[in-house]
Amino acid sequence: DGGITQSPKYLFRKEGQNVTLSCEQNLNHDAMYWYRQDPGQGLRLIYYSQIVNDFQKGDIAEGYSVSREKKESFPLTVTSAQKNPTAFYLCASSSFAGGKDTQYFGPGTRLTVL
Amino acid sequence: SQQGEEDPQALSIQEGENATMNCSYKTSINNLQWYRQNSGRGLVHLILIRSNEREKHSGRLRVTLDTSKKSSSLLITASRAADTASYFCATEASGGYNKLIFGAGTRLAVHP
Numbered sequence: 001d002g003g004i005t006q007s008p009k010y011l012f013r014k015e016g017q018n019v020t021l022s023c024e025q026n027l028n029h030d031a032m033y034w035y036r037q038d039p040g041q042g043l044r045l046i047y048y049s050q051i052v053n054d055f056q057k058g059d060i061a062e063g064y065s066v067s068r069e070k071k072e073s074f075p076l077t078v079t080s081a082q083k084n085p086t087a088f089y090l091c092a093s094s095s096f097a098g099g100k101d102t103q104y105f106g107p108g109t110r111l112t113v114l
Numbered sequence: 115s116q117q118g119e120e121d122p123q124a125l126s127i128q129e130g131e132n133a134t135m136n137c138s139y140k141t142s143i144n145n146l147q148w149y150r151q152n153s154g155r156g157l158v159h160l161i162l163i164r165s166n167e168r169e170k171h172s173g174r175l176r177v178t179l180d181t182s183k184k185s186s187s188l189l190i191t192a193s194r195a196a197d198t199a200s201y202f203c204a205t206e207a208s209g210g211y212n213k214l215i216f217g218a219g220t221r222l223a224v225h226p
Contacts, residue, residue: 004156035216042118042202042216043157058213090156100145100206103214105156 003027006091006106013078013085013113021076021109023091030096032074033103036060037088046089049074050096078111086113118146118203118217126223133190135220137203138183146179146186147204147214157202160188193224 004025013019025032031050035043045058049068063082068074074093078085088110092103121136137146145164149157161177163170163186170177176189190197200221204214 006156040218042218044216045213048213088154092157102147102159102162103157105149105158107156108154110154 004091004093004104004106006089006109008109009107011109011111013111015113016080018077018079019111021078021089021091021111023074023076023106024072025074025093025104025106026072027093027095027104028071029093029104030071031094031101032068033092033094034058034064034066034074034076035090035092037090037108043090046076085111087111118205118215120201120203120217120220122220123218124221124223126225127193128225129193129195131193131224133193133197133222133224135188135201135222137186137188137217139186139203139205140184143181143205145206148175148177148186148188149202149204149216151200151202151219153199160201190222193222195224195226198222198224 007022033048034046037043044060046064047058047066049055052071055066055068065077088108090108091106094101094103118137118139147162148160151157161172163177163179174191179186200219202216202219204216
């Protein structure tokens with residue numbers, strides 16, 4: 001069953017804590033992305049990776065970090081430096097990087113800061 | 115600023131009616147994509163239309179692209195309650211890495 005998975009579905013964080021969101025894909029895609037979605041808003045790009053061991057900042061990278069040690073995995077860490085982290089986080093992947101290809105999305109992780 | 119902006123922000127119709135959503139963008143594009151999002155879920159790709167295409171169909175979906183007006187429309191014919199979702203257009207920005215930029219979406223409610 002091919003696809004892209006995210007865990008956990010819901011995550012609660014205390015202020016000052018770092019948390020890591022998991023994203024795994026078995027589609028053999030080179031490119032992976034992290035987006036943030038706020039209520040009633042579109043998606044904003046946090047980080048993207050075109051290939052293993054490489055990643056680039058998106059439009060709102062401050063307070064976030066990523067790694068891409070394996071092709072299948074692209075975890076996102078929300079650090080304490082992110083001032084307003086409560087949001088819905090979506091991971092996506094595509095065969096190759098850029099906007100020329102369809103992006104496949106995971107089910108999302110809803111992060112709430114207590 | 116967002117590249118794509120959908121109009122209307124919200125649309126409420128009865129089952130069987132057609133639903134039309136519009137997307138306007140600001141700069142030249144290589145392609146435009148439409149995605150659907152059910153409440154609290156991830157996005158699902160619907161259609162990709164390239165800048166040299168004017169119209170594309172997929173089942174009950176019809177997408178048009180007018181590059182001279184920098185706009186696109188998504189038409190859902192004979193809507194069903196299951197079509198209730200948010201619909202987003204996404205454009206491929208130019209310059210360096212060609213990433214997708216999403217609009218804020220149109221929230222469609224189809225009533226039985």
